Amino acid sequence: MDMSYSAVMSRKKDILRRATGIDYDRFEISPLTFDYEGLMNSCEYSLEDVQRILEETGVGKTPLVELENLTELVRSISSPGRGGRIFVKDEAANPSGSFKDRRAALSVFHAKKLGYKGVVAASSGNYGAAVASQAAKRGLKAIILQEVYDSRKVGQPEILEKTRACEAYGAEVWQLTVGPELFYIMLRVLEETEFFSASLYVPTSVRGIETLGYELAQQVFQREGRFPDVVMITHAGGGNVTGTARGLNKAGSYNTIVVGVSVDLQGLHMASDIDFNRKSFTTGHTGFGIPFLTWPDRTDVPRNCARGLRYLDRYLSVTQGEVFYTTELLAKLEGIERGPAGNTSLAGAISLARELEKDQILVVQETEYTAAGKLPSSQLTFAKENGIEVRRGDPKENIPGKAIVIPEGVDQIRIEDMDMEKIRRSYIERAMKMTEGYVPTREDIEFLAEDSKSSVDYVQETIRSLKVKRAELA
């Protein structure tokens, strides 16, 4: 069989249909619209089923901890009456050490039920370890494909730790150099092994995370007699936001404000061999966060079930230095030492809590395990070795790929609101570009409104203004 790049890519549709067990065509309604809820429910598990399946492998039911000392510190720099209560959902308590176990647990269970002998996942992050761990428990084989090295064979310490973790759980790990051809390798391996594609973006992956939103809403309700006011979620590919928000809704926590947070890496090219080791964060950053909002279907499956823009009320960015500083605060003030990447939304929470009333409740919905490679000292050592300046100062002076600025005080942690209007517009623009020549129906407009958490009027107005812009350019 022809294994060249173009030949394998041209067999994509058939490979993925076999590897996911899903005929995505069945959910297509028009060039623009697909049946999102139909696809999400195609795996036919109720929330109770999912909770039971997760419990079988020890996933979920993680502690919710109030961070009183951190809250006190935030109040010391807030206006009188301000400084909301900060809670954290300690997801590091899951078997492989992150919320990703929830995504992997349902996918691996589903793969086994459908008769697959193994699972394949492409992840340089916690998800790979989660898939390997769940596969070990369920007696399936796991192959994890990781983007690890630049062309000098230099790898981020955080990713090298992930290789170690995956191999510790008995997976076959492919350590690859920088490049989007990871998807090509994935297709090749899926075709060769006939394993299940445990993509981050299949229905089971996102449905698994619903338990997180549901659990935290219930934990807050049982403790405080009401639902959380704000839930903060580290955002990359969109699964964490989507699953958590859907879980909150299923618990009845409809009025909770859903806030996504990413580390600001704007200006760095994600497929660049040179930029690759000039960043300290390998996920949870704007390099994934923004493109996955404006075009969710850019993934390794035909339709992405992780659709962050559908659920986000606000989207914030923080800097690498702010996250490292926050990681220190969590360890020193709360006695909880966790990996930096999982503290991205906590850094955002320190700033956002200042806006809240003292009795309001803010929940940071994850932590991740820490280990050699996954902690501020190793990541900053690596940054300095790669020519990045590290210093104390105002984090506003942070320049992705050039300078990491560690705040001099907690008051210097200041979130930046990303322009949601611009993101929505860009999403609609992309959708129109992808379907050039096709005239959207009323149903399409409604789909776009729902998919971008906007309104029919907004979508119509945006399409009109795009047409005007195009006419002017012509």
Add this chain to the structure above:
Amino acid sequence: MADAKRGDLVQIHKIVLEPDERSDNLPSCTKSVPYECWIKGFLVDEDADMGDEVSIRTFIGREISGVLCQVNPMYDHNFGEPQKELLSIDTEVRRQLERT
């Protein structure tokens, strides 16, 4: 004596795509280098030296071939050096909490 013998844990290297076989949609610094891969497993060949084309059996039992590049590969990522930019944060925030 050979560098590795059958059953040793080793690492192999493979060129997956040469630069001209890579995706067209890449920054030039990425497009100009090959797409490479490293995989660990147990040596299948009787014995082998570094640079030999060998077969390995991976942790899940699949047989894969490539060029032998490491024997008994170790994980050498570590905790890093102490970072002076982080060391005083503890004292600073405790002092701030005492003031309030």
